[in-house]
Amino acid sequence: MAQTSSTSQPVPSGTHHQVSRFVIIVSAIAAIGGLLFGYDTGVISGAILFIKEQFRLDSTMQEFVVSSVLVGSVTGAALGGLLGDRFGRRHMIILAGIIFGLGALLTAFTPNLTILVIGRVIVGVGIGIASFISPMYISEVAPKSIRGTLVFLNQLALTLGILLSYWVDYLFTNVSEGWRLMLGLAIVPALALALGMAKMPDSPRWLIMRNRGGQARKVLHQIRGTQNVDAELEEIHSSLATEGSSQWSDLLKPALRLPLMIGIGLAIFQQVTGINTVIYYAPTIMEFSGLKSAGASILATTGVGVINVLFTIVGSWFVDRAGRRPLLLTSLIGMAISLALLAVSFQLPQLASSLGVAVVIILMLYVASFAIGLGPVFWLLISEIYPLNIRSKAMSVATVANWGANLIVAMTFLSIVNALGRPGAFWLYAVLTLCSVVFTYLLVPETKGRTLEQIQEELKTHHLK
Numbered sequence: 075m076a077q078t079s080s081t082s083q084p085v086p087s088g089t090h091h092q093v094s095r096f097v098i099i100v101s102a103i104a105a106i107g108g109l110l111f112g113y114d115t116g117v118i119s120g121a122i123l124f125i126k127e128q129f130r131l132d133s134t135m136q137e138f139v140v141s142s143v144l145v146g147s148v149t150g151a152a153l154g155g156l157l158g159d160r161f162g163r164r165h166m167i168i169l170a171g172i173i174f175g176l177g178a179l180l181t182a183f184t185p186n187l188t189i190l191v192i193g194r195v196i197v198g199v200g201i202g203i204a205s206f207i208s209p210m211y212i213s214e215v216a217p218k219s220i221r222g223t224l225v226f227l228n229q230l231a232l233t234l235g236i237l238l239s240y241w242v243d244y245l246f247t248n249v250s251e252g253w254r255l256m257l258g259l260a261i262v263p264a265l266a267l268a269l270g271m272a273k274m275p276d277s278p279r280w281l282i283m284r285n286r287g288g289q290a291r292k293v294l295h296q297i298r299g300t301q302n303v304d305a306e307l308e309e310i311h312s313s314l315a316t317e318g319s320s321q322w323s324d325l326l327k328p329a330l331r332l333p334l335m336i337g338i339g340l341a342i343f344q345q346v347t348g349i350n351t352v353i354y355y356a357p358t359i360m361e362f363s364g365l366k367s368a369g370a371s372i373l374a375t376t377g378v379g380v381i382n383v384l385f386t387i388v389g390s391w392f393v394d395r396a397g398r399r400p401l402l403l404t405s406l407i408g409m410a411i412s413l414a415l416l417a418v419s420f421q422l423p424q425l426a427s428s429l430g431v432a433v434v435i436i437l438m439l440y441v442a443s444f445a446i447g448l449g450p451v452f453w454l455l456i457s458e459i460y461p462l463n464i465r466s467k468a469m470s471v472a473t474v475a476n477w478g479a480n481l482i483v484a485m486t487f488l489s490i491v492n493a494l495g496r497p498g499a500f501w502l503y504a505v506l507t508l509c510s511v512v513f514t515y516l517l518v519p520e521t522k523g524r525t526l527e528q529i530q531e532e533l534k535t536h537h538l539k
């Protein structure tokens with residue numbers, strides 16, 4: 075599979091290579107879905123400190139409030155798959171915006187804990203839908219030459235959302251019941267997403283799938299900035315003609331087994347290699363190394379947040395040049411090395427005096443490695459490797475796996491540290507990262523520079539029997 079890259083024929087130039095300014099605007103608006111994904115997952119880390127005081131929560135209840143959003147995300151990811159084809163990518167993103175807004179209002183004005191938890195579950199549903207429909211929409215409108223960069227825009231917005239949430243949390247720390255503002259402010263990007271997408275076009279590929287070829291042509295004129303869209307239309311039509319309509323059970327057909335395995339495998343590896351233990355628990359990991367001050371915590375979270383943003387930008391520069399596979403492999407090897415270094419630092423007490431600084435540097439190396447590859451490339455690849463007629467369902471399955479694995483890691487991290495010790499926990503994540511290197515090396519295809527339809531064609535001829 076890894077070799078499929080060498081066999082592809084480039085599409086004649088002058089057909090659908092144009093990068094219009096409009097396609098960048100369309101992608102940026104859809105990426106507000108990513109911003110909300112990041113904001114709403116990040117904001118709770120600061121808000122929970124005040125919520126626990128106000129509602130007198132013990133640690134079990136705190137975990138419950140924090141993970142309620144993940145339960146909603148699993149549900150939203152499934153819902154997105156059920157409704158995505160019928161209502162279309164654009165309407166699903168508008169729906170996600172409305173759900174985000176509703177959740178923000180409920181959590182901000184909640185009279186009690188029950189409504190707060192319900193509000194967080196609702197926010198989670200929005201995250202679950204947006205997490206895969208935004209990348210899918212962007213991938214379907216993007217010209218092949220910059221599809222990687224445009225889908226990375228969604229992850230960039232996500233990392234900016236996390237950073238913004240840390241900043242908002244910090245800003246409202248001394249405001250009475252400031253947590254309501256922290257959660258409620260998500261209404262602003264939620265409205266921007268819903269209203270912005272209302273003005274954007276439908277995905278041309280979805281329109282063709284729904285037999286609305288005339289509209290698809292108009293949209294392609296608009297987003298390609300040219301009348302010359304016949305070749306692209308023809309390619310989508312003929313690819314769809316060989317696919318027909320799809321059922322959930324089609325996911326089990328031999329031709330789809332490998333892409334499905336790649337999607338679910340990468341989804342699980344993206345989480346079990348530990349990123350969210352760092353995103354959610356960076357201050358705790360810093361405390362393990364003896365840095366306990368509030369300043370150190372802020373340094374840990376903002377440092378992690380800034381590095382996450384910067385290295386996503388670095389990755390976006392490489393993704394359409396070097397390709398998905400080199401980026402993913404470099405990312406995973408960097409993560410494995412940093413996790414092993416983290417484990418070793420916790421293992422050698424003689425390093426104790428300089429441990430604090432070492433842990434900060436290693437954490438940054440780890441986040442940088444994730445940000446250039448595994449973070450964004452997972453969402454990009456699952457938006458590229460499935461045939462149009464089943465894309466929404468297959469992406470939904472991979473996304474449910476991603477959120478399910480996220481939930482399991484969030485719930486088990488502290489118990490794993492207790493059971494295996496600090497070095498043991500990080501060795502475990504390092505070994506899982508090595509497994510994902512092997513998985514990627516053997517199975518993940520290169521999709522750079524091809525149209526979505528060419529990717530389907532190539533995957534068909536290289537599928538596992």
Ligand code: BGC
Nearest residue numbers: 233349350353382449450480
């Ligand atoms: C992952 C999230 C993670 C985020 C961090 C995303 O690609 O799916 O689980 O929190 O990256 O930037």
